Amino acid sequence: MRNDLVASLDIGGTKIAGALVDSGGRLLARAQRPTRAQSGAAQVAGALSEVLDELAAAPDWHRAGAVGIGSAGPVDAKAGSVSPVNIPSWRDYPLVAQVREHAGGLPVTLVGDGVALAAAEHWQGAARGRTGALCMVVSTGVGGGLVLGGQVHPGPTGNAGHIGHISVDMNGGLCACGSRGCVESIASGPSIARFAQEQGWRPGTDGDGTAEAVAASARAGDPVAVAAFDRAARALAAGIAATATLVEIEIAVIGGGVAGAGEVLFAPLRRELGRYATLSFVQGLEIAPAQMGTDAGLVGAAAACWKLLENGSRGPGAA
Template identity: 60%
Template sequence: MSSHRSAVQSPDSDLIAALDIGGTKIAGALVDRDGVLFHRVRRSTPAKESADALLDAVYEVVGSLAANPLWGRVRAMGIGSAGPIDLARGTVSPVNIPAWRNYPLVESVGRHPALSRRHVMLAGDAVAMTAAEHRHGAARGHKNALCLVVSTGVGAGLVINGGVHHGITGNAGHLGHISIDFDGDPCPCGARGCLEAIASGTAISRHALALGWQPPLTADADATAVAVAARAGEPAALAAFDRAARALAAGIAATAALVEIDIAVVGGGVAQSGEVLFEPLARHLRRYAAMPFLQELRAVPAELGPDAGLVGAAVLAAAGVPAVTTMLVDGRR
């Protein structure tokens, strides 16, 4: 998986300011119409602090972007945020940011002085990644696609009939929280046997440890270390990745049967494991995608790397989608 392009030369078009807000980091960038990043800012998310402290951290990133000489070319801001989100209200309730529950993110960010008379638009982080991969990455040219972020959780978004599908509240394609194991463990979302509880990086390392994998003393017991062990042929590590790949294949095949996608783009930290994930994923996908109209379905690595959320937030803001969250700082819609 490769990172998207960055540039230092002046852009030849207007820019979109983009934010990517997650449980561990708040990233910002200025992005042009080709998805090129001209300025980057990043700081840690104070996820356990108050709502005001979190907004201060976001303002710090916005302020740093606004200090760039290119800011005068910015015509809107797009935000990709961990969710769930509510597009109609412009609010977010990220699972891993406890202080933000039904938090009015669009309104709050829009109050920043630098955003005077600039549109602020919101999308879920996985939907933003989907927009980026559809416009500039591995789903380019596909009218129907599923894009997944497999990391500490599992997020996803859909492209249907050539456009990113947000759904009623902005959470369409939430594949990580479909139940694929009726007798599985409880999930923090309240359901049981969710895909995320089997296929996330956290689940992979947990299952490898349960099977007897011993992480090296010099490495964290995370999915990256499990991938190293799997590439070395360690049975417990291979089994953990096979289990995750099987769960992902079942979810992808079910989605494809429902809406007839022909490609699944898989990004996030776990996708960087390479063939230890994608080889069993392809094998299990052939097993689960059994209907004749699913024969062309394939899963491929994402192309844009960690920049996808920023690029996608900019893509959606530039397109004016979804218009229901468009807001000006003076309160007019």
């Protein structure tokens, strides 16, 4: 029966993933391709088309009533376009129009990847049932989305909650977004690894210079690696506290590859949050790891799509 599934797309700098998702959040058919982010716009679009073609070949495709997209941003939900920082060839790229045409005219809704994460965690994860939440992904970049008044709040363009580009150091280094001292420029995985190496940390014999390797060194007590994660935690704490002060959230949920460091990140984050979240109405703010894992983008894009269908309206980002 048509309309008892939605198609979901998760578009990032590393991969483009797709799935058919039922109303309980269960992922059925899946497809995935490398983004080829440093190639031309047509090559990236080709990878997207391959994912859609594979989904359309699934036996259950005819049951899909709409398509939800969670994309690296910035996105422009009103225009249906995206300009991901980590896909240089896509600037004001008409993503919604391409997907709608490729999907046989199905309605399409677009949100930023941070909003998709928030939708997933609020639907089935660590923020389930919460009235106010900030849900973050800390990985190659730092993104986020907000839950306000018990509803995911994408904002007019689909970018609300993008905490990675809150400046926490006015004299800080240049960020990829063009500003300075952004949370992302300090707390992302590449930023952690770069800072550690600048301070004298060196990869082991395997040559692994990633934040994951820095985390392993921190667990072993390497003081430079510990300092790199302490610095990242301080930037995250400042951004989270500023957000909580502004909109009164109850919980900050953190996922992504860097969050996989566990207590190497979460212990200093909780400590630093105590220094920044000082007003009475933010002192009880909880910090929790995300629960949705690598499927968060797909589940969240589907959640946004289901909300569109339930409301019976086209809503922000719908076409």
